[in-house]
Amino acid sequence: MKKLFIIVLSLFLFSGTAFSAMIIKLGVVTKPGSAQNIVSEKFKELIEQRSKGEIQVKIFHSSSIGTETEILQQIQMGAVQMGVITGGPFDTFDPIVRVINYPFIFKDNDQADKILDGPLGDEILKSLESSGFKGLCFSENGFRNLTNNKTAVKTPEDIKGLKIRVMSSALHNEIWKALGANPTPMPWPIYTELEQGVIDGQENPLWVMEVYKFYEIQKYMTLTRHVYSPHIDVASLKWWQTLKPEQQEMIQKSMKDAAVFQRNDNRLKDADRIKLLKEKGMQIEANPDIDAFRAKVLNLKNIDLYKEPKVQALLLKMLDAVK
Ligand code: EAX
Secondary structure, three states: OHHHHHHHHHHHHHHHHHHOOEEEEEEOOOOOOOHHHHHHHHHHHHHHHHOOOOEEEEEEOOOOOOOHHHHHHHHHHOOOOEEEEEHHHHOOOOHHHHHOOOOOOOOOHHHHHHHHOOHHHHHHHHHHHHHOEEEEEEEEEEEOEEEEOOOOOOOHHHHOOOEEEEOOOHHHHHHHHHOOOEEEEOOOOOHHHHHOOOOOEEEEOHHHHHHOOHHHOOOEEEOOOOOEEEEEEEEEHHHHOOOOHHHHHHHHHHHHHHHHHHHHHHHHHHHHHHHHHHHOOOEEEOOOOHHHHHHHOHHHHHOHHHOOHHHHHHHHHHHHHOO
């Protein structure tokens, strides 16, 4: 009887595992409609279709499994398989990521795509393996802009002493110190802190002001475009190594297609966003003194955060490539 039970049980388990789909847990911190979710939903659609349902994706959004730092830790351990994570918090796991977040490095979207989709971008993705990540590709948050609730900002003089929330990243903290602000690192989300005046301002791409309704609580926006902010679309290396080559290829290709889709989608919507934010009452400075901002961060490449030889070498290559 006992034997029969074991046979029946193992048959059940065998058929259960043989025919059940693989479930990928994917983590993002933002809510549906946000850049990270648009990539993730497109990826889910493509991979479920292309694998004929054998690979399925469960998206955990709105920080339901933690901050970006906590999602990355779970990906390292293999408890979460994938994530679409902003460059900022990523740089504590691998300092090479600081190279992409170097202020004013890319002049436009085309240049960002060309570099990140090329050999220099590959070097960054490859480097992530040493901290337990399989870097798949880059999608985008976008060029970051400053908003605040105290004063119109045109030059760096205007931000003196402003309390600006920055991402959990030593580099972003340094950038805002160099620009003369009073930076406070904190993880996403930050609406309540802005609303209650714990911080005067923040910096993010245009879609954030729309999707998170920052126009309700931030009066001034300056199109500083100080940092191009990509997401790194990653998988757990531990998990990746257990996949068959065909599965790896399908996941890699589907994520890249999703990233290209989302970057275009984000850029197409940007013109209307400026219009909408003005209608909602934001006062927008479209022509700040970028040269003055740039001058403040010119020496950043010499700070300790870029000292590691591998990081310094890639930064110099990148600075040369964007000339
Ligand atoms: O996309 O924390 C941040 O400021 C990020 O840009 C966030 O993921 C919103």
